[in-house]
Amino acid sequence: MTSLVNLLRRINDRIAIAVGLVLLACVVFTLIEIIARRLGGSLGGVDEISGYVMAITTSWGISYALTEQAHVRIDLLRQRLVPLGRAIFDILSLICLSGTAIVVAWRGWGVLEKTLSTGARANTPLETPLWIPQTLWWAGWVWFALSASILLVSVLVKFLASDYKSVDAIAGARGEA
Numbered sequence: 007m008t009s010l011v012n013l014l015r016r017i018n019d020r021i022a023i024a025v026g027l028v029l030l031a032c033v034v035f036t037l038i039e040i041i042a043r044r045l046g047g048s049l050g051g052v053d054e055i056s057g058y059v060m061a062i063t064t065s066w067g068i069s070y071a072l073t074e075q076a077h078v079r080i081d082l083l084r085q086r087l088v089p090l091g092r093a094i095f096d097i098l099s100l101i102c103l104s105g106t107a108i109v110v111a112w113r114g115w116g117v118l119e120k121t122l123s124t125g126a127r128a129n130t131p132l133e134t135p136l137w138i139p140q141t142l143w144w145a146g147w148v149w150f151a152l153s154a155s156i157l158l159v160s161v162l163v164k165f166l167a168s169d170y171k172s173v174d175a176i177a178g179a180r181g182e183a
Contacts (some may be wrong), residue, residue, distance in 0.1 A: 011160050011176055014153055015073045022070035025063045032059045051132040058139035065146025069153040075180035084179065089170035096177040097165060100158040107151035114144040
């Protein structure tokens with residue numbers, strides 16, 4: 007299980023780099039638009055594309071935050087518990103996170119499926135086929151659901167082996183003293 011968690015972390019590291027590069031490209035695109043407007047022109051569609059980029063990069067970036075233990079948690083009570091209690095809280099938090107990710111991915115498919123069946127396009131000058139950004143957004147949520155589920159199974163295996171230190175290493179709160 008540890009090698010699977012490490013593989014997941016390496017994959018999410020690469021995804022985070024890709025997300026960063028996409029965001030950087032979006033910044034460059036926006037800067038070009040600002041300069042073009044100052045010169046009396048416009049590329050058009052920068053705001054629409056930026057919105058898609060934000061949704062897509064967020065859905066993919068949350069998996070990186072998960073494997074880096076960077077999600078915000080309120081751990082006032084958890085900090086005061088013995089390792090067994092902390093492990094139980096970590097498992098509960100991963101169950102909730104996995105469940106939420108699975109529901110969003112499942113419900114997101116319904117949105118994407120409807121878009122695919124109707125051939126919906128954005129009501130903008132670009133008339134973007136909505137299946138393109140929705141597919142990328144939905145895939146990020148599926149990856150997040152998969153990542154959270156892998157971590158949950160890994161943590162449950164470590165918990166059943168009474169390896170609470172490994173549970174903390176995989177799913178504990180970061181930055182705790």
